Amino acid sequence: MMADLEQLCDLFETDRARYMGGQLPRKEAWRWLASEVGMWDLIGLGSWGIEDKNGSFLGQIGLLRPPHYPETEIGWTLLEHAEGKGYAAEAAGAVLLWAWEQGIETLVSYIDRDNSRSIALAERLGAVHDPDAALPPDEAPEETLVYRHRPDSDGSPEAYA
Template identity: 60%
Template sequence: MTRAPAITTARLRLRGHVLSDMDAFEAFHATSRAAFVGRPENRTHLWYGFASEVGSWDLMGHGGWAIEDRDGQLIGQVAITRPPHFPETEIGWTLLDHAEGRGYAFEAASAALTWAWDNEFETLVSYIHPENARSIALAERLGAAHDPNAALPDGETADETLVYRHSPDTDGSPEAYA
């Protein structure tokens, strides 16, 4: 079984999910903060999504990481995934309420991008709702650029999804400074 590799940053630890993480994400999806992410219809659908983040490591060699703070408290998720309805591999992030506004999403996403570039991904995208100003700002801070010509996930329109493209040259890869 392939597991998510543990990644440690200055303040965070990215690790594979454990079953108890699902409760925190169920609580998150019950709040208005989940307005811009695919909200599961019920606990069974949450399970399908959660299990796909874990199982993607075995099937595709990438997937979701739980984000923990230095005290070991779950604070969110960062994931590199490509479900069947995505035309490209995406990097996405979610922070739980208590972790917002501390730079954790940037730190976790930067670590995941470094992992992706070290594992020979050539590009990643972030699919973001046009009204999700915080995720747009984070994608831009990470060096991503809006790509209006990129294909959208099946069934989505430009009115509901923007595509931000991440590339190693702009996301802090050592090649950017050569």
């Protein structure tokens, strides 16, 4: 993961970070990455790096449940050069299958209303917009949509493999 730090820090300094809570200076990006890794020890969930077959870092995907989240979220981000190639869908399918095998019954994705690519991916994965779902306290329905993922949204968890 340390090998990926520079690329993540670079990502957080671009406009693309608007969908991940906004741009962050490198010091704050470091804290963000450290908290993602630390969640594994604290709550048994966290993020995975996404790599291509050559081991090049493409982004990350994770199951997140910091204390201020009302539900566990599946969230993803890709570096710009990796978008549109199916990497996020493949990674998300694997993570959803893993989550269902762990007994997680539902997940949400908190998505910026303007992030059409993430909305399209959530829908491709079988998630449905849940306007009644609670949002984290720093989010507003005018800004953030909640998409709900369930193992039976398409009939079986095997469809995510």
